[in-house]
Amino acid sequence: MDKYFSVFKISLAHEFAYKLNFLIWRFRNIIQILVFFFLWSSVDSTYFGYSQSEIFAYAFLLIIIRSIVMSTKANDVSGYVSSGELSNYLVKPINFFKYLLSKDLAVKMLNIAFSFFEVTILYLILKPNLFIQTNPIQLILFIISLIFAVFIFFSIIILSSSAPFWVPEIGWGVQFLVISIFVEFLSGAFFPLDVFPKPIYEFLKLTPFPYLVFIPIKTYLGNMSTFETTKNLLLGGLWTIILWLLMNKVWKKGLKVYEAFGR
Amino acid sequence: MKHLDVRFYLKIWKLMAKNSILSLLNKKESVIIFLIGKFVRYIFYFGFLYFLVTKTNGISGYTAIQTLFFTATYTLVDTIGQFLFRSVYTFRQLIVTGDFDLVLLKPINPLFRSIAGGPDPMDLVTIPPIIAVVVYIDLLLNPSMLHTTFYILLIINAIIISMSIHVFVVSLGIITLSVDHLIMIFRDFSTMGRLPIDIYKSPLKEFLTFIVPVGLMFSVPSKALMGIISPLGVILSIIFGITLFVLSLKFWQFAIKKYTSASS
Amino acid sequence: MDKVIIVDHLSKNFTVNEGGTGIKTTIKSLFTKQNKKIVRALKEISFTIQKGELVGFIGPNGAGKTTTMKVLSGLLYPTSGFVSVLDFDPFGKFREFLKQISLVMGQKNQLWWDLPVINSFEFNRVIYDVKEKDYKRNLDNLVSLLGVSSLLNTQVRKLSLGQRMKMELIASLIYKPKVLFLDEPTIGLDLVAQQALRDFIYEYNKKEEATILLTSHNMSDLVDLARRVIVVGEGEIVYDGAFDELTTKFAGEKIIKITLSEEVNQKKLEEVGVVKKYNYPYCYISVPRSTVAFAAAEVLQKFPVVDLNIEEVAVEDIVRKVFKGELKS
Numbered sequence: 001m002d003k004y005f006s007v008f009k010i011s012l013a014h015e016f017a018y019k020l021n022f023l024i025w026r027f028r029n030i031i032q033i034l035v036f037f038f039l040w041s042s043v044d045s046t047y048f049g050y051s052q053s054e055i056f057a058y059a060f061l062l063i064i065i066r067s068i069v070m071s072t073k074a075n076d077v078s079g080y081v082s083s084g085e086l087s088n089y090l091v092k093p094i095n096f097f098k099y100l101l102s103k104d105l106a107v108k109m110l111n112i113a114f115s116f117f118e119v120t121i122l123y124l125i126l127k128p129n130l131f132i133q134t135n136p137i138q139l140i141l142f143i144i145s146l147i148f149a150v151f152i153f154f155s156i157i158i159l160s161s162s163a164p165f166w167v168p169e170i171g172w173g174v175q176f177l178v179i180s181i182f183v184e185f186l187s188g189a190f191f192p193l194d195v196f197p198k199p200i201y202e203f204l205k206l207t208p209f210p211y212l213v214f215i216p217i218k219t220y221l222g223n224m225s226t227f228e229t230t231k232n233l234l235l236g237g238l239w240t241i242i243l244w245l246l247m248n249k250v251w252k253k254g255l256k257v258y259e260a261f262g263r
Numbered sequence: 264m265k266h267l268d269v270r271f272y273l274k275i276w277k278l279m280a281k282n283s284i285l286s287l288l289n290k291k292e293s294v295i296i297f298l299i300g301k302f303v304r305y306i307f308y309f310g311f312l313y314f315l316v317t318k319t320n321g322i323s324g325y326t327a328i329q330t331l332f333f334t335a336t337y338t339l340v341d342t343i344g345q346f347l348f349r350s351v352y353t354f355r356q357l358i359v360t361g362d363f364d365l366v367l368l369k370p371i372n373p374l375f376r377s378i379a380g381g382p383d384p385m386d387l388v389t390i391p392p393i394i395a396v397v398v399y400i401d402l403l404l405n406p407s408m409l410h411t412t413f414y415i416l417l418i419i420n421a422i423i424i425s426m427s428i429h430v431f432v433v434s435l436g437i438i439t440l441s442v443d444h445l446i447m448i449f450r451d452f453s454t455m456g457r458l459p460i461d462i463y464k465s466p467l468k469e470f471l472t473f474i475v476p477v478g479l480m481f482s483v484p485s486k487a488l489m490g491i492i493s494p495l496g497v498i499l500s501i502i503f504g505i506t507l508f509v510l511s512l513k514f515w516q517f518a519i520k521k522y523t524s525a526s527s
Numbered sequence: 528m529d530k531v532i533i534v535d536h537l538s539k540n541f542t543v544n545e546g547g548t549g550i551k552t553t554i555k556s557l558f559t560k561q562n563k564k565i566v567r568a569l570k571e572i573s574f575t576i577q578k579g580e581l582v583g584f585i586g587p588n589g590a591g592k593t594t595t596m597k598v599l600s601g602l603l604y605p606t607s608g609f610v611s612v613l614d615f616d617p618f619g620k621f622r623e624f625l626k627q628i629s630l631v632m633g634q635k636n637q638l639w640w641d642l643p644v645i646n647s648f649e650f651n652r653v654i655y656d657v658k659e660k661d662y663k664r665n666l667d668n669l670v671s672l673l674g675v676s677s678l679l680n681t682q683v684r685k686l687s688l689g690q691r692m693k694m695e696l697i698a699s700l701i702y703k704p705k706v707l708f709l710d711e712p713t714i715g716l717d718l719v720a721q722q723a724l725r726d727f728i729y730e731y732n733k734k735e736e737a738t739i740l741l742t743s744h745n746m747s748d749l750v751d752l753a754r755r756v757i758v759v760g761e762g763e764i765v766y767d768g769a770f771d772e773l774t775t776k777f778a779g780e781k782i783i784k785i786t787l788s789e790e791v792n793q794k795k796l797e798e799v800g801v802v803k804k805y806n807y808p809y810c811y812i813s814v815p816r817s818t819v820a821f822a823a824a825e826v827l828q829k830f831p832v833v834d835l836n837i838e839e840v841a842v843e844d845i846v847r848k849v850f851k852g853e854l855k856s
Contacts, residue, residue, distance in 0.1 A: 024444050031451045034467070035458075042323045042462040043315065173296030181300050185307040195314045278653055286641040289682070364602055365637040370625040371654050523603055523618075524541075 003094055004102040011073070011106035026114050030122075033063050036191070037126070048194040054221055057131040058192060060119050061217050066189060067111035069149045069212055073103045075179070078161035078172040086258065101154070131221065138222040141233060145216040148236040152208050155243035156183065158251060165254030188214025205232075208239040275371060276379060283349075284384040294385060301389055305338065308457075309396075323461045329489060330458065332400045337457045337481045339393050340418060344425040346386035348378050354433050355442040363437075367523075374515055377433050378426070406488050413497050417484035420504040424480050427504070430511035434518035449475070456481030479503060531706060531738045532576040532599060537608035539569040539594055539762075568594045570762040571608065578705075579736040581728075583743065583753030583770060590759040592742045593632075596708045599740070600630045612706060626655050629704040631695055633711035636683075643680045644694050648701055655702035662701065669697045672727055689720030696724070700731065707731075709741045713748055725751045746839045778840040780813040783823055786834035799825055808833070813840075 015022050037059045045055040077100070080086040089096055123130070133139060156178060163174040184190055186209035193204055193214050204210055215232050218224060224232070287294050312334055316327035325333070354377050357363040366373050406414070428449055436442035456477040460468055472478035479500055486492050492500075543564045569591045576582055584592050597603040598610060601617035601624070610617060615624040638647040652662045670676045673693045683691065692712065699707070709728070713721040729752055732739050743749060749756065749770060756773050758766040766773065783800070787808045796802050799822050800814035814822040819837060826832060 020444070024448065028447065028451045031455065034463075035455050038462045038464070038467075039322070039458060041464075043319050047318050167292050169290050170292045170296060171290075173293050173300075177296055177300040177303070181304050181307065185304075185311070191311055191315070195311060195318075197314065275654060278650055282639055282642055282646055282650065285643075285646065286639070289641055360635065361632075362635050362637065364597070364632070365630070365635055367602055367620075368600060368625060368628075368630055369637075369654055370622040 004098055007094075007099055007102040008106045011103040012110065015107060015110050022110070026111070026118065029063065029066065029115075030118055033059055033122075036062065037128075048192060049223075050192065050194070051131070053129045053131040054223070055192075056128040057221065058217055059128075060122070060130065061220060062189060062213070063115045063119055063122075064112065065146070065149075065213050065216055067115040068108060068146055069153050069216075070183075070189070071104075071107050071111040072154070072157065073107055074100050074154060074157045074161070075172075075175060077158065078164055078175045081161060081254075081258070082164035082168045082171045090255075097158075104154070133220050133222055135222055138219065141229065142216060142220045144233065145211070145219045145236055148240045149212045149216055151240050152236075152243055153183075153212055155240075155247040156208065158247045159243070162250050162254045165257050183209060183212060186210065187212035188217060192217075205235070208243060211236045211239055272371075272375060275375075276382070279380050280382045280384065283381050287384055298385055298388060301385070305389075305393070308338075309334065323459055325459055325461075328400060328403050329485075332397075332404060332488070333459045333482060333485045334457050335393070335397045335400055336418070336485045337453075339390075339397050340421045340425065340480055340484075341453055342386055342390055342393055343422055344429075346383050346390060347422070348426065348429045349383040350376075350381035351378060351429050351433060351442065351446060353381065354436055355440065358437060358440060358442075363522075367519075373519070374430065374433075374512075378429050401488065404489065406490065410488050410490050413487035413492065413494075414484050417487050417497060417500060420501050421480040421484060423504045423508050424476050427507040427511040428476075430508075430515050434511070434515045437518040437522050452477050453481070459485070476503070476507070529578045530575045531578045531580075531613060532574075532740070533609070533611040534575070534595075534599070535573050535609040536571045537569055537573070537595075537598065537610055538567070538571050538606045539591075539598060539603065540606045541566045541568055568762050569598070569605075572759070572762070572764050574757060574764060574767055576738055576740065578738055579732070580755060581732045581739045581741065581752055583741050583749045583756040584759065585742065585744075585749065585756060586759035586765075591762045592759055593710055595759070596630065596710055596740065596742065600628060600708055601625075602630075626702060627704050628706045628708070629699040629702075630708040631699045631710065631712055633692075633714035636691070636695060638683045638691070638694060638698060640684050641682060644683055644686070645679045647683070647694075647698055651698050651701050657702050661703075665701050665703060666697070669700055672730060673697065673723065689716045689723075692716060692720065692724065696727070703735060703737075705735075705737055707737055707739045709739065709743075711743055712741070713743065713745050721745070721747065728752060750839065773845065778845050779816055780840060781816050781819045782838045782840060783812045783814060783819065783826060784836040784838055785810050785812070785826055785830070785832050788831045788833045791830055796830070799829075 037056070040055045040059065045052060050058065077086075080089065089099065092099075133142070157175065160175040160178040161172075163170050186193070186204055186207065188210055189212070193201055193210055196204065211232075215236060219229065219232065222229075309331070312331060313327075316322060316330045321327045322330050357366060357377070363373075363377075366376050369376070401411070401414075429446075432442060432445045432449065435445060452471070452475045455463070455471060460471050460478040460482045463471060468478070483492060483496075483500055487497055543566055572591075572595070584595070586592050594603065598605055599612055599617055601620050604618045613624060613627055615621055617624065617628075638644065639650070648666060651657075652659075657665070670679065673696070675690060675693050675697070678686065678690060678694075683694070686694065692715075696712070712728070713724055716724065725748060728739065728741070731737055732752075739752075741748065741752060753770045755768065756766070756770040757764055758773070780801075782803065787810060790807055791810075793802055793805050796805065796810055796812060800812040803811040803813050805811075812822070812826070823835060823837060827835060
């Protein structure tokens with residue numbers, strides 16, 4: 001356990017050393033939220049089932065949830081695989097996934113702290129009418145959905161980063177496609193998925209993407225039926241397990257191919 | 264300064280574009296994935312907006328079709344900018360390794376090489392469909408000849424502004440070695456131009472119009488097409504664009520002077 | 528004969544911030560007065576080089592060699608003094624000037640990484656305005672001289688360092704520049720590649736009457752190529768004259784390196800020459816240049832030697848000597 005704690009500490013120190021990088025990263029996050037916020041200020045959100053206070057809560061939750069779920073260092077993995085740097089990690093007496101997760105813990109903590117700070121500042125500047133959840137059960141379900149989200153995201157990133165095992169030239173291409181495009185649009189991180197017409201919406205809920213951001217937010221807002229909420233929770237849990245198992249399987253297979261070529 | 268032989272530079276540019284294409288042919292898998300990604304992104308974004316504006320009947324006083332046109336214009340200008348000025352992303356490498364010295368020694372303008380030296384051939388594929396979309400929506404809006412002319416002039420102006428900003432960034436990069444951050448911040452601000460900037464409250468709106476001229480680049484051309492901008496407004500925008508360009512060139516010369524007086 | 532390079536009382540100063548560069552220091556410098564240091568890289572140096580000369584430019588690191596080359600090629604502008612290359616002011620960056628010079632720096636490259644080498648040559652052909660016929664002729668010539676014709680369609684990143692240096696050289700010569708600045712051209716190359724490059728530079732200088740200024744820390748480079756040598760130290764010219772004089776004056780010795788199979792009394796070794804270093808089984812003996820063959824034979828006869836090497840005194844040593852004021856020995 002000690003080694004992972006030291007990984008955690010080093011990652012934290014690393015982030016502090018690259019203060020500028022980190023601050024600019026936070027700044028860029030804020031800009032995205034501003035676009036969301038202003039867009040929904042000029043549009044009547046009740047068309048999609050959100051009151052003004054709910055949609056503003058959505059915006060603020062985005063900042064916090066993105067920092068919890070999507071801040072990660074695992075996006076370097078595809079680079080390690082295609083360049084061969086992965087070998088440096090494989091020879092160390094440390095479980096690679098646990099290593100990544102420890103790094104992520106450090107990064108997430110830092111991002112979460114900043115996101116709370118930013119949310120406070122934005123609240124004081126924009127003074128929106130915010131919806132605050134008070135029902136403890138909903139809050140607990142919210143936290144559970146977040147835990148699912150963290151692991152689903154990790155699995156998706158590792159799965160995307162496994163492509164270079166078989167096609168090294170593809171580099172971070174699959175990650176670009178899956179994370180920057182699919183996750184960005186289909187997780188609810190960019191806009192509430194209710195914008196889509198019902199058939200598309202129902203189809204999307206069968207994919208793992210909404211469980212990253214959208215479902216947690218919806219759970220927080222608590223305006224779904226008990227049936228919906230339970231269904232979401234079950235599907236979220238199911239995807240977490242399936243993707244985690246799949247990730248491990250694919251990674252093992254990939255390693256075999258990687259070691260066969262001795263990059 | 265040195266002589267400006269347009270034919271010569273056009274020939275060089277075509278050669279650099281050809282070389283960029285050849286580079287890409289060596290990474291076919293990568294190219295295909297990125298192209299698919301770009302297309303999917305455009306489709307998703309348009310899809311989202313389409314669903315949004317058709318249900319809510321437009322934004323900030325603009326109709327659904329008008330809103331979509333704003334986005335189409337943004338996509339066009341942004342993509343052309345990425346196509347032309349992609350070598351900005353490799354500029355930092357040049358400076359850090361010192362290879363920039365070798366660029367300075369070549370009998371071609373180093374600014375030209377640094378900014379336009381590596382056009383992104385993938386965008387040759389993505390730009391035509393974007394133009395098609397722009398033209399399609401434009402036809403739906405049925406603007407007058409005059410307004411269409413304004414639009415085209417202001418699009419060119421937008422590209423000039425984009426070029427000026429890239430020149431500022433590489434100049435700053437020579438002095439501070441920090442290029443990528445600035446470009447990313449610029450791109451992020453640009454994304455705010457996807458929608459008519461009227462949606463932003465003051466003072467953000469003014470900031471986006473004059474300080475980071477996102478409004479001028481993306482919203483103003485569309486507004487001109489819709490007849491909302493007066494001829495005076497068009498002329499002022501163009502003057503702004505040209506002034507910005509001249510200032511950026513001066514800044515580049517300042518940066519080069521600093522570079523050539525310091526040891527690398 | 529024409530004077531191709533004229534340098535008269537050239538000085539170059541750099542102002543260095545104590546804190547270095549970067550955004551933070553730059554911003555800080557807006558509010559607080561930074562400690563500035565003036566580094567005098569070149570102190571009123573003067574020399575002229577005639578057409579067709581091949582001059583070696585040597586000195587310890589930081590002496591000002593690269594700075595001088597950068598000023599001569601127009602990359603840096605002088606603090607004071609007069610510089611003229613091919614009758615041009617280098618800093619004016621005139622196209623006509625740039626088309627006649629070439630700067631090759633060991634670790635820097637101008638070739639497009641992902642593309643076959645031939646594309647980079649083609650690119651240079653266009654920007655240097657070389658006529659098709661001349662280009663073909665030059666290319667064939669250079670390629671056969673350097674023995675790389677089979678590699679023309681290989682991507683640059685797939686070439687070895689030695690092959691890449693050859694290609695850099697071809698790219699720099701494809702337009703037949705009249706003045707060549709070579710900054711550490713053999714650095715990082717294996718001995719075979721080094722020799723190939725040296726032979727080639729020699730040929731080019733002879734055939735094209737090109738004026739070549741060469742910096743190197745490699746003694747063999749200088750021995751093979753430079754008839755005249757300019758020694759630079761701490762921004763000043765310490766010696767400017769025939770290379771032979773330098774080596775015979777200051778490298779009057781050669782070093783015999785032997786590997787012994789048994790321990791030998793150092794005093795006995797000292798009968799042959801000055802023992803510079805003795806770490807069994809290796810021993811370095813310094814003997815006068817003129818008698819080295821004889822001394823080597825003597826060593827082989829007298830001592831249980833497993834291996835013997837005759838080495839040049841390192842340039843560094845000579846130069847260090849020069850600084851110690853042993854100009855008149």
